[in-house]
Amino acid sequence: MSLFAEYAICFLLLLGGAFTLIGAIGLARLPDFFTRLHGPTKATTLGVGAIMLSSVIYFTSQGESIGISEILITVFLFMTAPVSANILAKAAMHIGVKTTENTEGQPWEQ
Amino acid sequence: MLDRLSFPQPWLSLILFITWQLLSEGISGGSLVMGIVLAWAIPQITHGFWPERPAFISPWRMPAYLLRVLMDIVVASFHVARLILSPRKPRPVFVCYPLELEHPLAISILASTISLTPGTVSADISDDQKLLLVHALDAESDQEVIDAIRTRYEKPLLEMFQ
Numbered sequence: 001m002s003l004f005a006e007y008a009i010c011f012l013l014l015l016g017g018a019f020t021l022i023g024a025i026g027l028a029r030l031p032d033f034f035t036r037l038h039g040p041t042k043a044t045t046l047g048v049g050a051i052m053l054s055s056v057i058y059f060t061s062q063g064e065s066i067g068i069s070e071i072l073i074t075v076f077l078f079m080t081a082p083v084s085a086n087i088l089a090k091a092a093m094h095i096g097v098k099t100t101e102n103t104e105g106q107p108w109e110q
Numbered sequence: 111m112l113d114r115l116s117f118p119q120p121w122l123s124l125i126l127f128i129t130w131q132l133l134s135e136g137i138s139g140g141s142l143v144m145g146i147v148l149a150w151a152i153p154q155i156t157h158g159f160w161p162e163r164p165a166f167i168s169p170w171r172m173p174a175y176l177l178r179v180l181m182d183i184v185v186a187s188f189h190v191a192r193l194i195l196s197p198r199k200p201r202p203v204f205v206c207y208p209l210e211l212e213h214p215l216a217i218s219i220l221a222s223t224i225s226l227t228p229g230t231v232s233a234d235i236s237d238d239q240k241l242l243l244v245h246a247l248d249a250e251s252d253q254e255v256i257d258a259i260r261t262r263y264e265k266p267l268l269e270m271f272q
Contacts, residue, residue: 019187026194035202037231038190038247045226046187068132082225082232089233089245099202 005061009054016050023047033097037085045081049074118157123149175266179223182262186228193248200248204233205255207242210264214239216271223263230255 026039052074059070117123127149134141193200211217217239221232224244234243246255 019191022191022194026190029194030200032202034231034233034245035200035247037245038228039194045228046183049183072129072132078226079222082222085225085231086221086233089231093233099204 001058001061005057009057012050012054012057016047016054019047019050020044032099033092034089034099037088037092045078048077117150117153119153119160122153126152169270171266171270175270178262178266179226182227190228190247201250203246203249203252203255205244205246205249205252207244207256207259209240209242210260211267211271212239213271216267217242220259220263220267224259230259 023039023044027036030036030039052070056070127145130145130148131137131141134144209217209220211220217235221235221242224230224232224242229247229249231245232242233245235241236243244255244259249255
């Protein structure tokens with residue numbers, strides 16, 4: 001494996017790990033349900049994307065095969081993450097979860 | 111009977127078939143047969159969920175749009191990360207976004223884009239499909255969020271679909 005590939009893999013793994021960690025911190029720190037919803041759909045998206053990309057580079061540089069399945073995993077994740085976020089938000093609105101005081105605007109009645 | 115054996119959405123079937131070939135370990139007789147079975151069965155089962163034919167006017171604009179969304183995900187992820195780590199409290203806003211798009215598929219693409227780009231989640235759509243309820247994590251005002259979505263995402267989608 002070339003030195004450049006090693007550096008790229010290290011960088012992407014660290015970036016992915018950092019973003020996943022920040023997403024988890026956000027889950028703990030943000031004030032209410034709707035703001036916490038942003039953690040798992042967002043920072044984690046880039047986190048998983050970076051880790052998948054490093055996996056693609058690793059297996060390609062090993063000369064086994066091009067990591068098409070990793071790319072497909074990323075695509076599926078990007079397609080399903082918004083749907084789950086949407087369903088979570090709808091469920092929260094349905095049971096009337098409280099928002100923090102400084103939220104502007106209101107979720108409408110269902 | 112013949113209706114049951116047809117492929118109601120040829121493009122969806124083709125995408126499913128190719129995806130299955132990529133997922134299986136090398137193309138073999140078995141994967142080809144399974145691919146054809148899936149390409150036939152999945153559109154048949156999900157037929158009721160597709161409201162009407164998607165009317166793509168200019169599909170060649172799609173790659174540019176996807177690239178822009180991908181860039182925005184990367185850039186905005188850093189914004190959200192900084193916001194989470196900074197001691198400042200976020201200013202969450204619920205925004206009613208007035209939709210200009212009319213096609214259901216276009217609206218769902220827009221809603222998914224809003225959810226994927228950090229800082230905004232699309233929460234609900236009104237019954238008449240005219241308003242989209244968007245929750246923004248940190249925004250100065252309603253208008254800022256609306257303008258950003260309008261110029262960055264809805265305009266290109268409008269060109270694609272209408």
